[in-house]
Amino acid sequence: MKDFDKIYDELYSLYKDKTELIENEKKQADNYALKKMIKPIVSIIVIFIFLVLITKSLEILILLIFIPGPLWIYYCMSKGSKIRANITHNMDIMDEIYNTIITNSYEGLMYSNQAKGISKETYDNGCFENYTNYYSEAELNGILNNKNKIEMSYVATSNEYKDRDKRPFKEVHYLFRGYLLLIVLNNKSNIKMRISEKKVEYLDSQGTSIKNDDMINNIQNILKEFKKENNIATDCTFINNQMYLRVLTNSFSIQVDNILDKENLRKYFDSINKIINLANEILKEIDE
Numbered sequence: 001m002k003d004f005d006k007i008y009d010e011l012y013s014l015y016k017d018k019t020e021l022i023e024n025e026k027k028q029a030d031n032y033a034l035k036k037m038i039k040p041i042v043s044i045i046v047i048f049i050f051l052v053l054i055t056k057s058l059e060i061l062i063l064l065i066f067i068p069g070p071l072w073i074y075y076c077m078s079k080g081s082k083i084r085a086n087i088t089h090n091m092d093i094m095d096e097i098y099n100t101i102i103t104n105s106y107e108g109l110m111y112s113n114q115a116k117g118i119s120k121e122t123y124d125n126g127c128f129e130n131y132t133n134y135y136s137e138a139e140l141n142g143i144l145n146n147k148n149k150i151e152m153s154y155v156a157t158s159n160e161y162k163d164r165d166k167r168p169f170k171e172v173h174y175l176f177r178g179y180l181l182l183i184v185l186n187n188k189s190n191i192k193m194r195i196s197e198k199k200v201e202y203l204d205s206q207g208t209s210i211k212n213d214d215m216i217n218n219i220q221n222i223l224k225e226f227k228k229e230n231n232i233a234t235d236c237t238f239i240n241n242q243m244y245l246r247v248l249t250n251s252f253s254i255q256v257d258n259i260l261d262k263e264n265l266r267k268y269f270d271s272i273n274k275i276i277n278l279a280n281e282i283l284k285e286i287d288e
Helices: 004-055 059-066 068-084 087-105 120-124 210-230 262-287
Strands: 109-112 133-144 148-159 173-184 193-196 200-202 234-239 242-248
Touching: 004 087, 004 262, 087 109, 087 262, 120 133, 133 262, 148 262, 173 262, 193 210, 210 234, 210 262, 242 262
Parallel strands: none
Antiparallel strands: 109 133, 133 148, 148 173, 173 242, 193 200, 193 234, 234 242
């Protein structure tokens, strides 16, 4: 795995010109919106001056204090329409930057920011919570450490609540928001359980043999230590020779207003490393 500084130097050389182009597009969008505001501003001033001259009422000028609000909305709409015309181009560059970070960090892994993510059916195989709404986006996939097939996506689940008239509430109650890692185990494990830092739950009627007790305790200690160090809750399900590892956190994103900001990219790099290293620690316990 390359050092982050080396990865960043490569990113900077590759995307400096492209990101400068995006910054220029943003400036053009600002100028475009300002120019579009000139005509309505002049029209409003002329209309109010005309009304004051006709009515001889200075109170009409007081109405001018209500004008900045609608003008600001008009400005944002004009700017937004200009930016949206280039959003696909911007997203493509962000996708390339994410993928460059991943491929340079871990051999055999690739990333797609615009992928659909892990399916609802696959998520449900992990025997997690009951929910009414499911969302997933982006996908990291490949072979981890030349051994385990892996998929990773951002996932959010929530429940929909309705009032007495059966209208859905605007407030969303999220049950889980974070990353799901689906990892194929290589040792044909017959483990069927869920493990979190707080409890162990067996998913078969007979439970797991005593010889796995040390492994289970070690995995639970790994999750506890991860929570202690990062203040991030985790849990994992082992079933059908696969591990479903969940990391409860917000999505890691590159800020669109400064795509090549080094510290922001470093945070993304560190966050992905933490998750992959967590998966590797658990896999070591299973492979032993």
